[in-house]
Amino acid sequence: MAKNNRKECIHKRMRTLNLYEKCYDLVKQIPPGMVSTYGLIAEALGDKIAARAVGKMLGENQRSFLRKDVPEEEKVPCHRVVKSDGAIGGFTSEGGVSDKIALLCAEGVKIVDGIVQDFETRVFTDFKTDYPLARIRKEQEMLSREILIADDYKLTDVGIVDVAYYGRKAFCALVVLDAYGEKKGVFRAVCDVMFPYIPTYLAYRELPPIFNVLDIYRPSILIIDGNGILHPRGMGIASHVGVLAEIPAIGAAKSLLTGELRDDKILLDGKHVGYVVEKYFVSPGHRVSIESARELVKRFHTYIREAHREAGRMKSTSDF
DNA sequence: GCGACAG
DNA sequence: ATCTTGTCGC
Ligand SMILES: [Mg+2]
Numbered sequence: 001m002a003k004n005n006r007k008e009c010i011h012k013r014m015r016t017l018n019l020y021e022k023c024y025d026l027v028k029q030i031p032p033g034m035v036s037t038y039g040l041i042a043e044a045l046g047d048k049i050a051a052r053a054v055g056k057m058l059g060e061n062q063r064s065f066l067r068k069d070v071p072e073e074e075k076v077p078c079h080r081v082v083k084s085d086g087a088i089g090g091f092t093s094e095g096g097v098s099d100k101i102a103l104l105c106a107e108g109v110k111i112v113d114g115i116v117q118d119f120e121t122r123v124f125t126d127f128k129t130d131y132p133l134a135r136i137r138k139e140q141e142m143l144s145r146e147i148l149i150a151d152d153y154k155l156t157d158v159g160i161v162d163v164a165y166y167g168r169k170a171f172c173a174l175v176v177l178d179a180y181g182e183k184k185g186v187f188r189a190v191c192d193v194m195f196p197y198i199p200t201y202l203a204y205r206e207l208p209p210i211f212n213v214l215d216i217y218r219p220s221i222l223i224i225d226g227n228g229i230l231h232p233r234g235m236g237i238a239s240h241v242g243v244l245a246e247i248p249a250i251g252a253a254k255s256l257l258t259g260e261l262r263d264d265k266i267l268l269d270g271k272h273v274g275y276v277v278e279k280y281f282v283s284p285g286h287r288v289s290i291e292s293a294r295e296l297v298k299r300f301h302t303y304i305r306e307a308h309r310e311a312g313r314m315k316s317t318s319d320f
Numbered sequence: 321g322c323g324a325c326a327g
Numbered sequence: 328a329t330c331t332t333g334t335c336g337c
Binding site: 038051057088 | 333
């Protein structure tokens with residue numbers, strides 16, 4: 001792996017960032033008798049786009065007020081988080097939303113027809129936070145300046161990588177082909193999930209498992225399920241992996257995150273950043289030109305599904 | 321009210 | 328990508 005110390009530090013910091021705990025720490029700040037919203041927690045994390053991810057993380061909360069085996073001070077009052085319009089929102093437990101209503105009622109918060117009464121006066125907004133997602137955006141913008149969009153690779157082999165999930169475990173598969181498209185092998189790695197899926201922050205979820213597999217085998221060029229420079233800050237996961245691991249990388253996404261189409265060209269702010277190839281939105285990540293990214297995905301795209309399958313079947317294998 | 325929203 | 332606690336804009 002790269003021994004660039006600065007990049008090592010960025011990588012190490014990413015591996016230790018646990019957004020679940022950041023989220024739970026924020027929710028613990030909401031006092032009894034008050035509520036907050038998924039969107040406000042997301043803003044306190046640094047980006048409102050994470051609202052749905054906040055709901056997802058709270059759905060995985062293992063320290064709710066219904067648990068009898070968790071110390072009081074460790075409990076996370078996720079029942080105090082509701083929707084931005086005062087609607088009660090969801091709740092994962094035996095009793096579902098009725099458990100949430102009962103917990104709030106016991107704290108003096110009345111719910112009528114699924115709406116929090118006196119919502120405006122009961123909303124807690126005064127979070128103490130260091131806005132981790134804001135810091136991450138800055139990091140993305142900083143690293144994007146190190147992207148090279150020009151051919152700087154050898155084609156001794158090709159790696160195609162994808163990640164599957166089972167609860168808080170990530171399963172990463174790397175399918176390696178020779179330059180003729182012959183399958184040479186599959187490498188696998190697992191890792192605990194510390195970061196939910198948040199649009200435009202995918203790299204911070206999937207980089208740790210991908211780096212684990214690159215530690216086992218490092219192909220001459222990498223195709224990644226996601227975007228390269230086709231990203232609001234020009235720093236999709238393929239660029240992120242490319243720059244931090246100093247490896248040529250291409251992004252191939254199954255849907256369009258941002259940008260517009262003009263025939264088979266993909267434009268971002270009017271600038272040509274990629275191509276549509278088969279069913280993929282292809283953009284270079286690092287050390288590959290836009291044209292070569294297109295040609296390489298044309299040649300190897302059938303193996304993208306193969307990597308996807310390989311990651312998926314790891315979930316049902318007991319080896320990990 | 322429905323779709324968007326990398327994975 | 329899962330196995331479902333969102334928000335905004337049209
Ligand atoms: Mg994937």
